[in-house]
Amino acid sequence: MQADRKTRRRRRLKLGNAVNATLVLALGFTTMVGLISPADSTVGVTADIFLQLAGVLAAVAVLVGVSNLLFVHLGRLPRVRKGGFYSLVVILSAAAVTAVHVLDRTDAWGGDLEGEKVGPRLFGVIQVTLESALAGLVFFFLVYAAYRLMRHRVTWANLVFLAAVLIVLVGWLPLKDWEGAGDVRDWLMEIPVTAGSRGLLIGIGLGTVTVGVRVLLGRERAYREP
Amino acid sequence: MANENTYFWLIITLAFVMTVLSGTISSRRRRLPTLRPIPGYEAMPRAVDESIESDRRLHLSPGSAAVGQTSTITAIAATSIIYALTERQSFLNRSPLVTLTDPVTMAMTNDLLRKAYMARENLTAYRSRVVSWFPQGQNSVAFGAGAAIRAKSMDTSSHIMVGEFGPELAFIGEVSMRFRQNFVAASTNLEGQAIAYVQSDAPLIGEEIFVGSAYLEPQSTTFAGGVVALDALRWAIIIAIIIAAIVNA
Numbered sequence: 482m483q484a485d486r487k488t489r490r491r492r493r494l495k496l497g498n499a500v501n502a503t504l505v506l507a508l509g510f511t512t513m514v515g516l517i518s519p520a521d522s523t524v525g526v527t528a529d530i531f532l533q534l535a536g537v538l539a540a541v542a543v544l545v546g547v548s549n550l551l552f553v554h555l556g557r558l559p560r561v562r563k564g565g566f567y568s569l570v571v572i573l574s575a576a577a578v579t580a581v582h583v584l585d586r587t588d589a590w591g592g593d594l595e596g597e598k599v600g601p602r603l604f605g606v607i608q609v610t611l612e613s614a615l616a617g618l619v620f621f622f623l624v625y626a627a628y629r630l631m632r633h634r635v636t637w638a639n640l641v642f643l644a645a646v647l648i649v650l651v652g653w654l655p656l657k658d659w660e661g662a663g664d665v666r667d668w669l670m671e672i673p674v675t676a677g678s679r680g681l682l683i684g685i686g687l688g689t690v691t692v693g694v695r696v697l698l699g700r701e702r703a704y705r706e707p
Numbered sequence: 708m709a710n711e712n713t714y715f716w717l718i719i720t721l722a723f724v725m726t727v728l729s730g731t732i733s734s735r736r737r738r739l740p741t742l743r744p745i746p747g748y749e750a751m752p753r754a755v756d757e758s759i760e761s762d763r764r765l766h767l768s769p770g771s772a773a774v775g776q777t778s779t780i781t782a783i784a785a786t787s788i789i790y791a792l793t794e795r796q797s798f799l800n801r802s803p804l805v806t807l808t809d810p811v812t813m814a815m816t817n818d819l820l821r822k823a824y825m826a827r828e829n830l831t832a833y834r835s836r837v838v839s840w841f842p843q844g845q846n847s848v849a850f851g852a853g854a855a856i857r858a859k860s861m862d863t864s865s866h867i868m869v870g871e872f873g874p875e876l877a878f879i880g881e882v883s884m885r886f887r888q889n890f891v892a893a894s895t896n897l898e899g900q901a902i903a904y905v906q907s908d909a910p911l912i913g914e915e916i917f918v919g920s921a922y923l924e925p926q927s928t929t930f931a932g933g934v935v936a937l938d939a940l941r942w943a944i945i946i947a948i949i950i951a952a953i954v955n956a
Contacts, residue, residue, distance in 0.1 A: 538811065542809075542810035542811040542814060549839070553836055608849070611849065615848040615849070615878070619874045619877045619878075622877040622878070622881045623905060626880060627905055633908075678897055680913070681897060685914055685916075685917075687937055688916060688917030689780040690718055690722045691937045691940065692783060693722075695929065696783060697723075701787075
């Protein structure tokens with residue numbers, strides 16, 4: 482009896498997989514054909530509707546993301562432990578940004594701030610400054626990482642990488658006697674770096690096509706139950 | 708003269724034919740193609756095993772790869788890797804930590820984690836809150852710093868960052884170096900890829916991101932078919948470039 486129920490459940494799940502795969506196949510092909518068809522054709526208009534639906538879904542998903550953020554940090558508050566203070570800061574910041582945005586939309590500011598949009602100004606003062614400061618540290622991390630790379634394993638690829646880094650850094654020095662290094666840097670950037678970048682991008686493009694085909698064939702796990 | 712659409716359909720058709728054909732041949736012969744070793748995919752199962760043995764978490768991330776945007780396929784490939792690695796350790800009660808910046812990808816990742824635990828009949832161990840969303844979008848340094856701190860606070864043993872990352876990846880790499888954690892990274896963004904190559908214990912480069920399922924779930928003929936299709940497409944492009952160079956010389 483129980484085994485029978487299990488088999489029926491398995492069958493039902495497989496039927497669900499088939500429905501999902503069929504939907505993906507139909508919608509995927511319609512969208513793909515629509516994207517390369519004239520915009521005013523039936524298939525073009527249908528693809529546009531699908532894309533708009535995807536946009537709406539993405540907007541709703543932001544709410545899910547915000548809920549996740551708040552639940553994670555609210556969950557950390559009752560148990561006072563390491564990092565709990567930061568969770569409180571996150572929650573208060575989220576509330577403050579929401580309030581500022583509402584006040585911006587309703588033009589509720591008075592005095593010197595009348596007619597101003599405070600939200601973007603706050604973003605520029607706090608977020609952009611913090612991100613710029615952090616971005617400045619990336620260079621030092623990378624130099625340390627290159628040192629660690631050479632300590633960890635010395636291979637031809639790593640030696641070439643280190644030589645390229647040194648040439649590019651030296652090439653940027655504003656010294657009159659080192660103009661040759663600048664030329665070598667320019668050559669490196671124009672020929673091997675461009676060729677390598679294109680090679681990587683072509684590879685990524687081909688990878689994208691093969692995974693895309695797998696998705697269109699309905700073989701992706703996202704719409705299959707185990 | 709062929710236009711862009713012709714090339715598009717040519718590549719899509721070739722990819723379709725190769726994926727279906729190689730998958731069918733492999734399943735009929737009951738023998739999968741031999742895959743060349745990729746250090747990154749050899750390091751990933753080791754990192755999972757180490758996290759199981761040390762009773763610590765894994766930190767997995769697709770970065771800013773986002774479903775519904777240009778990086779949709781990257782997000783799908785990255786979450787496939789997350790599924791395979793989670794499934795390997797889903798008999799435990801300790802879930803991996805997943806950090807990302809796109810809410811749609813977050814929903815998809817949560818579903819895949821659920822499926823990974825369901826596959827081992829251990830659904831009670833699944834916790835949706837282990838997927839952490841950082842509302843920053845692409846190339847956010849704040850995401851890198853935040854994810855690194857979150858991973859540290861959750862006592863992770865390894866960071867497996869495969870998806871779309873920019874320079875922010877350096878923060879997570881730096882934390883892994885400082886606390887002697889495993890770090891395997893790859894990005895479809897060139898800046899992120901350069902950082903991943905320097906900081907990773909075992910690098911993945913370029914299109915290797917998209918064959919993760921074939922390496923981590925080696926029994927699947929579909930995934931193996933994808934690798935064969937990718938190889939065929941690569942050779943087709945190489946031959947086309949050589950012919951174009953000769954013709955234009």
